[in-house]
Amino acid sequence: MSFIEISHLRKSFGANTVVHDFDLSIDKGEFVSFLGPSGCGKTTILRMIAGFETASAGAIQIGGTEVTHLPPSRRKVGMVFQAYALFPNLTVAGNIGFGLKIAGKDKGEIDARVAEMLELIKLPDLGSRYPYQLSGGQQQRVALARALAVKPEVLLLDEPLSALDAKIRVSLREEIRALQRDLGITTVFVTHDQEEALSISDRIVVMNEGRADQIGTPSDIYNNPATRFVASFVGTLNLLEARVVDPAAGRLSIDGQPVMTTRDLSAFGIADETTVALRPEALTLGDGNGDRNTLSGTVEEVAFLGAVIRVRVRLSEARLSLDLFNDPALQLPRIGAPAAISFKREDLLVMDRR
Amino acid sequence: MKTNRLGHWLAIFFGTLYFLLPLVATFEFSLRKLRGVYSFEAYRVVLADPQFQSSFVYSVVLAVITIVFGMAIIVPMAYFVELRLRKLRPFVEFVTLLPLVVPAIVIVFGYLRLYNSSSLLPLTNTSTGTSFLLTCGYVTLALPYMYRSVETGLRAIDVRTLTEAAESLGASAGTIIWRIILPNIRSAMLSGAFLTFAIVIGEFTFASLLNRPAFGPYLQLIGANRAYEPAALAVMAFMITWACMGLIQVISRNTVAARP
Numbered sequence: 021m022s023f024i025e026i027s028h029l030r031k032s033f034g035a036n037t038v039v040h041d042f043d044l045s046i047d048k049g050e051f052v053s054f055l056g057p058s059g060c061g062k063t064t065i066l067r068m069i070a071g072f073e074t075a076s077a078g079a080i081q082i083g084g085t086e087v088t089h090l091p092p093s094r095r096k097v098g099m100v101f102q103a104y105a106l107f108p109n110l111t112v113a114g115n116i117g118f119g120l121k122i123a124g125k126d127k128g129e130i131d132a133r134v135a136e137m138l139e140l141i142k143l144p145d146l147g148s149r150y151p152y153q154l155s156g157g158q159q160q161r162v163a164l165a166r167a168l169a170v171k172p173e174v175l176l177l178d179e180p181l182s183a184l185d186a187k188i189r190v191s192l193r194e195e196i197r198a199l200q201r202d203l204g205i206t207t208v209f210v211t212h213d214q215e216e217a218l219s220i221s222d223r224i225v226v227m228n229e230g231r232a233d234q235i236g237t238p239s240d241i242y243n244n245p246a247t248r249f250v251a252s253f254v255g256t257l258n259l260l261e262a263r264v265v266d267p268a269a270g271r272l273s274i275d276g277q278p279v280m281t282t283r284d285l286s287a288f289g290i291a292d293e294t295t296v297a298l299r300p301e302a303l304t305l306g307d308g309n310g311d312r313n314t315l316s317g318t319v320e321e322v323a324f325l326g327a328v329i330r331v332r333v334r335l336s337e338a339r340l341s342l343d344l345f346n347d348p349a350l351q352l353p354r355i356g357a358p359a360a361i362s363f364k365r366e367d368l369l370v371m372d373r374r
Numbered sequence: 375m376k377t378n379r380l381g382h383w384l385a386i387f388f389g390t391l392y393f394l395l396p397l398v399a400t401f402e403f404s405l406r407k408l409r410g411v412y413s414f415e416a417y418r419v420v421l422a423d424p425q426f427q428s429s430f431v432y433s434v435v436l437a438v439i440t441i442v443f444g445m446a447i448i449v450p451m452a453y454f455v456e457l458r459l460r461k462l463r464p465f466v467e468f469v470t471l472l473p474l475v476v477p478a479i480v481i482v483f484g485y486l487r488l489y490n491s492s493s494l495l496p497l498t499n500t501s502t503g504t505s506f507l508l509t510c511g512y513v514t515l516a517l518p519y520m521y522r523s524v525e526t527g528l529r530a531i532d533v534r535t536l537t538e539a540a541e542s543l544g545a546s547a548g549t550i551i552w553r554i555i556l557p558n559i560r561s562a563m564l565s566g567a568f569l570t571f572a573i574v575i576g577e578f579t580f581a582s583l584l585n586r587p588a589f590g591p592y593l594q595l596i597g598a599n600r601a602y603e604p605a606a607l608a609v610m611a612f613m614i615t616w617a618c619m620g621l622i623q624v625i626s627r628n629t630v631a632a633r634p
């Protein structure tokens with residue numbers, strides 16, 4: 021039995037349904053990210069778990085208790101907001117101790133817990149400061165401490181890092197993850213940044229227009245995207261039109277050139293059109309040996325991106341990009357020159373027909 | 375650039391002159407009660423007048439009650455509008471502006487019709503009842519100013535997110551208003567309170583028609599019957615107003631320090 025059970029959750033604002041029949045089970049101590057483009061309903065689901073939004077249909081259970089209709093204050097859920105939302109009139113210590121004070125704990129206990137939390141977020145000396153005297157990253161850490169001080173059963177974070185600059189974003193996400201692991205707290209993390217989701221999650225829910233398109237581990241999501249949407253949203257991707265030649269043998273053709281895949285084609289018939297996908301980093305320049313697929317075309321563009329060099333090759337119709345690691349000894353392909361591209365059979369992803 | 379700067383100074387100079395000249399003249403005049411010498415005789419006379427004392431105290435008490443009453447109604451209302459009924463904001467704004475549109479005299483005649491001695495609720499039968507009616511009138515009168523300042527304060531903080539943060543930490547609506555919202559809109563409330571104070575202290579129409587011994591009618595009485603004392607009263611009234619404004623400044627500076 022998992023710790024959080026969301027079943028058939030739906031949310032409509034008037035006639036506009038923004039979450040459709042959403043199901044998800046989260047294990048105790050798991051770190052799950054909701055990933056998706058703006059407006060796909062990530063925040064709405066998170067707010068329904070927190071109790072700030074009431075579900076139009078469906079149910080939410082936390083730790084075996086039905087909470088669908090409980091007010092936020094009775095759900096034992098800690099929340100961290102994108103805009104920090106620290107109480108401006110209280111000091112850092114006052115903010116962290118707020119929930120404990122509401123719970124009627126005595127002063128000694130509150131002080132001890134606040135000190136412990138300040139230690140945990142590595143700001144032991146800033147207890148007497150006011151929120152406006154802190155940087156954004158420090159404010160967000162205080163907000164995290166405030167949410168955790170009351171020992172909630174679930175931690176919800178709604179794009180907690182998107183107001184911070186790139187460097188802090190990376191270090192703080194690692195801190196959050198480490199803290200989450202130490203405390204073993206069940207966590208739902210909302211983001212629209214795929215790198216963020218891939219780097220810190222146990223599992224990712226890729227959302228698209230109020231539905232979960234795919235739920236899986238980061239490597240699962242990245243290597244075996246279930247839908248065209250997931251494939252294009254997570255990572256960069258070459259999407260190509262292909263024709264099925266022999267479903268049983270895994271044979272297709274791209275722009276008239278034969279390729280093989282190890283993916284299951286049983287859902288397709290002979291001569292069906294489909295979309296296939298190739299990650300730029302799965303492609304290499306030059307002919308492959310017998311096991312690899314090879315496509316030939318002409319070099320159309322060479323872009324220097326620092327650590328990698330992105331080369332765009334044109335087949336007869338389709339174009340695809342591939343990444344080469346930068347190496348000073350590397351002979352860059354010339355624009356207009358003929359080029360062969362090769363890739364492993366299992367790297368040819370075949371999308372569902374949706 | 376130079377002429378521009380000069381223009382600024384000239385504008386400030388004439389502006390200051392426009393405001394200060396009548397005030398200085400009034401002050402100078404108020405000092406001339408005793409022939410040939412400047413003295414504070416007019417002030418002494420006014421301050422020693424028992425009617426001054428009683429009417430001033432009466433109005434101060436009413437002002438304080440008005441502020442407490444008004445805030446108790448307006449703060450929770452403005453908070454819930456901001457929190458859940460943003461769509462209603464234009465409507466609420468319109469309603470709170472009504473007292474500026476409907477003349478005080480209309481309101482007071484309405485009161486007299488509804489609560490006279492032969493009505494179902496004869497508030498005007500007793501002086502306490504009438505004072506209560508007067509306070510209600512003042513709350514109405516002060517509504518636009520109090521609402522505006524409270525609303526400005528609420529807009530300066532992120533009411534929704536702060537409320538949700540507090541809710542998820544287990545706080546009830548009352549606790550949230552008391553511990554989170556009020557402290558953060560304190561300076562806005564105080565400026566509303568001082569504006570209300572200034573309005574109530576000088577108000578004439580309500581007090582006069584309801585026949586209560588307030589400061590406004592007293593000012594009018596003195597103004598009609600004495601020469602130097604009205605000038606002294608005017609100067610004192612200005613002092614009170616300025617003191618209020620000074621307090622607003624000090625308080626808002628202190629709270630600004632607690633926020634970026």
Ligand SMILES: Nc1ncnc2c1ncn2[C@@H]1O[C@H](COP(=O)(O)OP(=O)(O)OP(=O)(O)O)[C@@H](O)[C@H]1O
Nearest residue numbers: 033036038056057058059060061062063064065212
């Ligand atoms: N209170 C509301 N009333 C009406 N529509 C709403 C309300 N809240 C959200 N929506 C709509 O629901 C949809 C999903 O919103 P939501 O905030 O969940 O998106 P999101 O995935 O969090 O996006 P973002 O990444 O931009 O934060 C949007 O189309 C939004 O306009």
Ligand SMILES: [Mg+2]
Nearest residue numbers: 062063064178
């Ligand atoms: Mg959102």
